[in-house]
Amino acid sequence: MARKISFINYKGGVGKTSLIVNTAAALAKLGKRVLLFDFDTQSNASIWLLKLDRWNKINATGEGAIYSVFDPGRAQVKDLVIPSVVEGKAGEKLLPGLDLVPTTFNLVDLENEYNGDPKRPPYLVFSEQLAAIEANYDFILFDCPPNILRASQCGVFASNEIYVPSNPDALSLIGFTLLVEKLQKFHQLSASFRKAAMGPAAQVHGIIFNSIKTGIDIEVPKMRMQLRLNQFKTAKRAAPTAKIFETQIRDAMIVRRAVALGLPVALVSAEAADVGAGADNVVNDYRKLANEMIQQVSA
Ligand SMILES: Nc1ncnc2c1ncn2[C@@H]1O[C@H](COP(=O)(O)OP(=O)(O)O)[C@@H](O)[C@H]1O
Numbered sequence: 354m355a356r357k358i359s360f361i362n363y364k365g366g367v368g369k370t371s372l373i374v375n376t377a378a379a380l381a382k383l384g385k386r387v388l389l390f391d392f393d394t395q396s397n398a399s400i401w402l403l404k405l406d407r408w409n410k411i412n413a414t415g416e417g418a419i420y421s422v423f424d425p426g427r428a429q430v431k432d433l434v435i436p437s438v439v440e441g442k443a444g445e446k447l448l449p450g451l452d453l454v455p456t457t458f459n460l461v462d463l464e465n466e467y468n469g470d471p472k473r474p475p476y477l478v479f480s481e482q483l484a485a486i487e488a489n490y491d492f493i494l495f496d497c498p499p500n501i502l503r504a505s506q507c508g509v510f511a512s513n514e515i516y517v518p519s520n521p522d523a524l525s526l527i528g529f530t531l532l533v534e535k536l537q538k539f540h541q542l543s544a545s546f547r548k549a550a551m552g553p554a555a556q557v558h559g560i561i562f563n564s565i566k567t568g569i570d571i572e573v574p575k576m577r578m579q580l581r582l583n584q585f586k587t588a589k590r591a592a593p594t595a596k597i598f599e600t601q602i603r604d605a606m607i608v609r610r611a612v613a614l615g616l617p618v619a620l621v622s623a624e625a626a627d628v629g630a631g632a633d634n635v636v637n638d639y640r641k642l643a644n645e646m647i648q649q650v651s652a
Pocket residue numbers: 364365366367368369370371372397563564565602603604605606608609612
């Protein structure tokens with residue numbers, strides 16, 4: 354069964370998209386079959402992995418993008434999958450095993466204009482359709498905006514685990530706290546639509562520190578985050594096995610550069626060439642994180 358994980362925090366700009374794209378690539382490089390859903394109407398992950406030309410073609414009509422499942426509603430999730438999405442200049446597949454369901458800017462209409470059957474909320478429609486392709490994957494990952502509105506709800510409802518990308522600052526802690534609160538509310542709201550086969554509603558399983566600058570001591574923000582996590586675990590509002598990931602992702606210029614190149618960092622030449630297990634670079638951070646994810650027992 355695929356592990357389904359949403360990356361979400363109520364704070365924006367913490368590195369959710371960078372983390373999910375690069376970790377998805379690392380998982381694919383380790384031989385896992387990975388499907389990434391872009392549920393953020395900003396389309397950062399989609400533009401990154403498709404590069405602007407390919408994404409522009411989809412954005413022009415909306416055909417092939419996730420919103421087409423809801424409006425006009427004829428598309429099926431399974432038909433939107435772009436297999437081995439990362440391509441080179443000649444269209445050659447650079448990273449077999451990393452598939453994408455892209456979004457375009459029209460996903461914003463799901464929050465307001467969309468007038469679906471109230472008895473079948475978007476997250477229900479989505480999770481039913483997702484079931485048809487789940488068996489093809491080891492990991493299905495959802496990149497979410499910093500809220501739990503309708504687009505995020507699709508990822509959260511289908512997920513069994515929530516990962517919270519964070520920076521070592523007070524705002525990330527507030528974002529995490531708000532997330533757990535809103536998550537609880539959404540689970541109550543959606544409980545009647547949950548089928549036993551879906552497994553339990555997703556709780557926070559992991560916190561991942563991202564963009565850590567060298568020489569900066571993060572022990573205090575880390576301790577504060579651990580205390581908050583422990584409180585949530587005691588209150589049964591986070592998974593019993595939830596933890597702060599041992600692996601943290603360093604702040605590195607190559608992460609910003611990779612976006613402009615339209616490649617996950619693992620495929621950006623210079624650093625990627627040096628990925629021996631001991632390599633002290635950000636490519637290896639993502640690889641270690643991917644391994645830690647694989648090893649984390651899902652409750
Ligand atoms: N490890 C990192 N090192 C350097 N820059 C990073 C790192 N992670 C993210 N960034 C940068 O931080 C900004 C916000 O990241 P992004 O992934 O878009 O965040 P979010 O999805 O949470 O809004 C981007 O400019 C991105 O390139």
